[in-house]
Every structure is written in C-alpha cells, then in structure tokens.
Amino acid sequence: MGTYRFKLPDIGEGVVEAEITAWHVAVGDTVEEDQPLADAMTDKATIELTSPVDGVVRTVACEDGEIVAVGADLVVFDVADSDASADAPTPDALSSDAPSEVATAPPDVQVESGTYDFKLPDIGEGVVEAEITAWHVAVGDTVEEDDPIADAMTDKATIELTSPVSGIVSAVGCDEGEIASVGSVLVRFTVESGGNTDIAPAQNDTATKTPAAKPSTPVKTQSSRPAPQTSIRALASPAVRKRAKDAGLDLGSAKATGPLGQVTHADLDALNSVMEPVEGETRIKVIGLRRVIATRMQDAKRHIPHFTYVDEIDMTELEGLRKRVNTKFADDPTKTKLTVLPFMIRALAVTLRDWPQFNALYQDGSDGLSGGPGNYVSQFSDLNLGIAAQTDLGLVVPVLRRAQTLSIWELGTEIGRLAVGARDNKLSPADFQGATTTVTSLGPLGGIVTTPVINRPQVAIFGPNKIRPKLEMRDGVVVERLVMNFSVSCDHRVIDGYDAALMIQDLKRRLEDPLEMFLN
Incomplete structure (x- = not known):
C-alpha cells in the first residue's frame, strides 16, 4: 500500500484559497477515480473536486466552511503501490457542477463509528422551545456521559442539559441566544458504538430517533467557551467571509441574494449599513433571561x-x-x-x-x-x-x-x-x-x-x-x-x-x- 496526497489545485487566475462548502466523503470511505470528493467555493465559482485515484480516505484537511490554501493537502488516500504519488491531480479532475448536500467530515472519525443525535428533550409541561443561553461544548470536543452540554432557558426555568453518551461533538444545532424547538437535534455525537441514527458520521441529515432525555438541574454559571460552530453555515465566498469576520459581522444575519443562495459583497454592504456601530458604541446581544424579561414586559405594557x-x-x-x-x-x-x-x-x-x-x-x-x-x-x-x-x-x-x-x-x-x-x-x-x-x-x-x-x-x-x-x-x-x-x-x-x-x-x-x- 502507498499514499496519495491530493492537494487543492490551482482553480483560477488570482485564486489563492477556497472554502470547502461540502464534503462527499469521510475518513475510511473507499472511493473510485473520478468520484466526487468535495465542493469548493471561490469568489468566482463553486466547483466540484473529484478523486484522481482509487483508494481509501485516510484523512481530510478540514470541516465544512473552512478555508484551504491552493497547494495544501486536501485528502490523503491509502492506495495500491502502483497508484502511489505525492502529486496533485491534473485540472481535468475539476468540475463546475453545483454542490450537493453539505456533509460534515471530522478528520479523526473512524468508519466503524456511529452517530448519536441528542434532541432537545421535553423539559416541561407546555414547553415547546427553549433558548440555548450557554454552550459548554464545541465542535471537536470529547465528552463523557453526563458531562454538561448546554444551558437551556424556558419561560419557567434555566436547566442544564447533560450528555447521554460518551463521544466527540461533530455538530451543534445553534448559537448561544438562539431558540431550539423540543425534538430538534441539539448536538450530534460521533460515538464508538450505540448510535441512534442510520446515517454515517459524515452525514448531516435529520435524525430519526430521539434519545432518552437525561435528568437536568438548574444552573447559574454561563460558559466561558467561545461560541460553538454550527451544523448550518451561511454560504459565502472566502473573501466575503473574511470581510465579515474582520468587520465582526454575522453572516447569518445577512439577506443572501447570490444566485446559489450565497451572501455577496452587496449583501454585506446592506448588513453593514444597519449593523455598523458608531464610534464609542458597544453592542450587547439580548439573550437569555434579559430577552425573556424584555418580551414579558413588552407584552404586559x-x-x-x-x-x-x-x-x-x-x-x-x-x-x-x-x-x-x-x-x-x-x-x-x-x-x-x-x-x-x-x-x-x-x-x-x-x-x-x-x-x-x-x-x-x-x-x-x-x-x-x-x-x-x-x-x-x-x-x-x-x-x-x-x-x-x-x-x-x-x-x-x-x-x-x-x-x-x-x-x-x-x-x-x-x-x-x-x-x-x-x-x-x-x-x-x-x-x-x-x-x-x-x-x-x-x-x-x-x-x-x-x-x-x-x-x-x-x-x-x-x-x-x-x-x-x-x-x-x-x-x-x-x-x-x-x-x-x-x-x-x-x-x-x-x-x-x-x-x-x-x-x-x-x-x-x-x-x-x-x-x-x-x-x-
């Protein structure tokens, strides 16, 4: 057996990097030559990258939504010795077809692993949704059974949600301050066994089975972790995404008008005209108990x-x-x-x-x-x-x-x-x-x-x-x-x-x- 390193090719004049918007393979998958590997988006187009060889996927370079430089390793294959090479594929491995469904591919997940979807449980009579006020885990974290996952606030109380399994967090359902419906997927885990879905760990479809809810207790402390990644990202080119990041703008708040549903520079201009703070202004997102108080007082008046x-x-x-x-x-x-x-x-x-x-x-x-x-x-x-x-x-x-x-x-x-x-x-x-x-x-x-x-x-x-x-x-x-x-x-x-x-x-x-x- 040998190794074949598939590098991100030169995909256009002046293009030095691309965003991987969707993976079609996961670690451990067996692929054939010309099989789709991933979708990559630049400022100019979205292209489909196909496999130059037959082999087994050993590693992938990133998750959905991350940026990869031209010439960097994208996929490493285990291949038969006759196919072993360290060279990048030729340009005819590229296609301009539209991207397929987004698929998350954590680099270290083994093919024999399972997927466990933890859905927001029924947490009180008449409660149909809850606000996630704090995350205690992020994508890529390894958690043990009963570890705290998140704090969820309803109109009646704040409760701590704990992990029903041991595993690796492969996706989370929302950002802090967003509302999750009872029964919606809150966290997706990669587990060694005992998964509760029929999908492979690399996929991102809706789960079909609800895990048993773990008992939860009220909490006070808010997480000091950075905001977690989410399983659904705004579609945007690397340049637009970098500009939004530099300006501190939330792409998810922009109205996407691009032909493929992506956020364009014009959309970012429109968002910036609304969101741009004046000198000396500090903006604090209204979430958690403050949001509940605001809503109740407004309704009362x-x-x-x-x-x-x-x-x-x-x-x-x-x-x-x-x-x-x-x-x-x-x-x-x-x-x-x-x-x-x-x-x-x-x-x-x-x-x-x-x-x-x-x-x-x-x-x-x-x-x-x-x-x-x-x-x-x-x-x-x-x-x-x-x-x-x-x-x-x-x-x-x-x-x-x-x-x-x-x-x-x-x-x-x-x-x-x-x-x-x-x-x-x-x-x-x-x-x-x-x-x-x-x-x-x-x-x-x-x-x-x-x-x-x-x-x-x-x-x-x-x-x-x-x-x-x-x-x-x-x-x-x-x-x-x-x-x-x-x-x-x-x-x-x-x-x-x-x-x-x-x-x-x-x-x-x-x-x-x-x-x-x-x-x-």
Missing part, C-alpha cells in the same frame, strides 16, 4: 392598561415591633431574623381576603394562557405570591405558596429560602410557577415612588418603597416618624382606581397598627 396608586404609610409602630421581636428571639436558633417583608405579606394576605379581585388572573385569550376561550377573571382563595428578586442574571420571580396559611416565622424562613435559591440559581421550575399576584421591593434602595409593571396575566403588583424618616407636627410637637410610600399597579380592565384606593386604606390600617394583622 401592550395588553394591560396600567394605572398606579400610591399612598403613604406610617411604619413607626411596625418597625418598633419588628426590632423587639428580633431582640427577644435573637438566641433562638429556630427563629429567623425578620425583615419588614414578612409583616407586609402577612398584612397583605389578610387584606386580600376582602379584595379577591387583586389576587387574580385575567385570561384575555390573546396568548393561550387560559387553555381555552378568553375574557374571564380567575380569583383565588390561596395567595400564591410572586416575590421579584434581582440576581446577577436578571430579575426572577419565585413564588411563595399559600402565604395566608404561614406564620410570621414561616414567612421569614420561606422568603429567605427563595431569596438564596434565586441568587444561586438553585430553585426548581416548580418554584416559579403558579403566582396569583406579585410583590416587588428594592428594600433600602426602594426610592420614593415606583410604578411596577404587572406580571401578565396577573392583574396587580404591589411595590413597597423605602422606609425613611419624616418630621411631623403632632399635638403641637415636632416628632420624627418612619414612613413609606406603598405603590400598587393595577389592570384597569379588572380593577378601578376607587377600589385600589380603598384596598390600600385597609392595608395601611393593618401596617400602621400591626396588632390588626394578627387578629383575623
């Missing part, structure tokens, strides 16, 4: 006619009570240190018994949230209270369940659990489901007045502001009191301003005289 009512509440007596309680039970390990929030929630839970229209969802039917015909309001006897919490990744809203049944100590403990879990991204998807109304507080940073945005399909959101000292005249004497503005934003389709004012007056009475919140 579009669909809900908001109004906000604000009143001032004297918190002096409540603050005094809170401090006395914390002092009295400071040495009791079973009692958590109480903030103002558990008392506020206790007062709110008692107040909303008489104002159920604030603890409600408006099913307007515009987004299928009701699971049926819209235009009705659901009121609830249980106060499942969303508590907005700021984290390093953005705003999240875990749910404190059945708040009306919890003691002041239980409220403090559960609020603490949710706050720590949100901060560390350790809460389960169930912790974010089922809220019937929401409270949002910035604590000491709360400012004077807030106008919070309702978390649709809820109809109200409560916003306590910062407690601050205020001088008042009482019985002819100037005294210092602790006061707080309390905001409530309401859906005017369901709640009128008059009812909002009356409800806040009831809440105000219980906060100003804390005994009232414990009498019923």
Whole structure:
C-alpha cells in the first residue's frame, strides 16, 4: 500500500484559497477515480473536486466552511503501490457542477463509528422551545456521559442539559441566544458504538430517533467557551467571509441574494449599513433571561392598561415591633431574623381576603394562557405570591405558596429560602410557577415612588418603597416618624382606581397598627 496526497489545485487566475462548502466523503470511505470528493467555493465559482485515484480516505484537511490554501493537502488516500504519488491531480479532475448536500467530515472519525443525535428533550409541561443561553461544548470536543452540554432557558426555568453518551461533538444545532424547538437535534455525537441514527458520521441529515432525555438541574454559571460552530453555515465566498469576520459581522444575519443562495459583497454592504456601530458604541446581544424579561414586559405594557396608586404609610409602630421581636428571639436558633417583608405579606394576605379581585388572573385569550376561550377573571382563595428578586442574571420571580396559611416565622424562613435559591440559581421550575399576584421591593434602595409593571396575566403588583424618616407636627410637637410610600399597579380592565384606593386604606390600617394583622 502507498499514499496519495491530493492537494487543492490551482482553480483560477488570482485564486489563492477556497472554502470547502461540502464534503462527499469521510475518513475510511473507499472511493473510485473520478468520484466526487468535495465542493469548493471561490469568489468566482463553486466547483466540484473529484478523486484522481482509487483508494481509501485516510484523512481530510478540514470541516465544512473552512478555508484551504491552493497547494495544501486536501485528502490523503491509502492506495495500491502502483497508484502511489505525492502529486496533485491534473485540472481535468475539476468540475463546475453545483454542490450537493453539505456533509460534515471530522478528520479523526473512524468508519466503524456511529452517530448519536441528542434532541432537545421535553423539559416541561407546555414547553415547546427553549433558548440555548450557554454552550459548554464545541465542535471537536470529547465528552463523557453526563458531562454538561448546554444551558437551556424556558419561560419557567434555566436547566442544564447533560450528555447521554460518551463521544466527540461533530455538530451543534445553534448559537448561544438562539431558540431550539423540543425534538430538534441539539448536538450530534460521533460515538464508538450505540448510535441512534442510520446515517454515517459524515452525514448531516435529520435524525430519526430521539434519545432518552437525561435528568437536568438548574444552573447559574454561563460558559466561558467561545461560541460553538454550527451544523448550518451561511454560504459565502472566502473573501466575503473574511470581510465579515474582520468587520465582526454575522453572516447569518445577512439577506443572501447570490444566485446559489450565497451572501455577496452587496449583501454585506446592506448588513453593514444597519449593523455598523458608531464610534464609542458597544453592542450587547439580548439573550437569555434579559430577552425573556424584555418580551414579558413588552407584552404586559401592550395588553394591560396600567394605572398606579400610591399612598403613604406610617411604619413607626411596625418597625418598633419588628426590632423587639428580633431582640427577644435573637438566641433562638429556630427563629429567623425578620425583615419588614414578612409583616407586609402577612398584612397583605389578610387584606386580600376582602379584595379577591387583586389576587387574580385575567385570561384575555390573546396568548393561550387560559387553555381555552378568553375574557374571564380567575380569583383565588390561596395567595400564591410572586416575590421579584434581582440576581446577577436578571430579575426572577419565585413564588411563595399559600402565604395566608404561614406564620410570621414561616414567612421569614420561606422568603429567605427563595431569596438564596434565586441568587444561586438553585430553585426548581416548580418554584416559579403558579403566582396569583406579585410583590416587588428594592428594600433600602426602594426610592420614593415606583410604578411596577404587572406580571401578565396577573392583574396587580404591589411595590413597597423605602422606609425613611419624616418630621411631623403632632399635638403641637415636632416628632420624627418612619414612613413609606406603598405603590400598587393595577389592570384597569379588572380593577378601578376607587377600589385600589380603598384596598390600600385597609392595608395601611393593618401596617400602621400591626396588632390588626394578627387578629383575623
């Protein structure tokens, strides 16, 4: 046996390199003379490269979409001794036929290997897609079973997807920040055995069998890897691709107008006119939790006619009570240190018994949230209270369940659990489901007045502001009191301003005289 090195030939005047847009062979394939090997694209044309010899493919030089210089080794063959040569093929080995289907050919994959397609599993009731917020693997990586692959975010939670097999990543389905549908191929592995598709590792067809989904757990850390390669690349000549790379432009965002569907220089000009930053501008792609927040807030403001009512509440007596309680039970390990929030929630839970229209969802039917015909309001006897919490990744809203049944100590403990879990991204998807109304507080940073945005399909959101000292005249004497503005934003389709004012007056009475919140 000998070796034949097939070098990329001179394929046009002034052409020094070409992009390999499609492979038709893989390592280990037996080929015959004149059999198609690969499609190569230059600035001038797309050509088909054919085999100059009979032999077995030992190595290929690159993957789809990569650039090869004229004269560089493209394919190395094992051939019979009589055919052994180190020379490149003659020009008649070239053809100008259109390229065939793209085929990925990792250089080190053996012919006896299998292919395993890992599809995005069903990760929650009603979830049909997820955003891939971080990749932990890239094409060419060797992974073990249960290694982290990617972080996927739904409307309900961020989960970590782990590898169901040991193998080499030969393709990934999307970039970070893109949406993947449940059941779509997320990662393609080359495995030694146990593949779940009938295709060879070199092919890139759609898989026909879904692997069993591995259990996944919530994660916080984003991957520090560079953005992964993808199984589908924009078609463009090497010059256009180099220009896009130098300019930091995403070819996938360009509208391709070339005759073969490729991105042209004119298409790049059009994209650049839209995407070119001005001096000093920094562009940050909106992905992950920030994208979810943006979408939800936009939908809320579009669909809900908001109004906000604000009143001032004297918190002096409540603050005094809170401090006395914390002092009295400071040495009791079973009692958590109480903030103002558990008392506020206790007062709110008692107040909303008489104002159920604030603890409600408006099913307007515009987004299928009701699971049926819209235009009705659901009121609830249980106060499942969303508590907005700021984290390093953005705003999240875990749910404190059945708040009306919890003691002041239980409220403090559960609020603490949710706050720590949100901060560390350790809460389960169930912790974010089922809220019937929401409270949002910035604590000491709360400012004077807030106008919070309702978390649709809820109809109200409560916003306590910062407690601050205020001088008042009482019985002819100037005294210092602790006061707080309390905001409530309401859906005017369901709640009128008059009812909002009356409800806040009831809440105000219980906060100003804390005994009232414990009498019923």
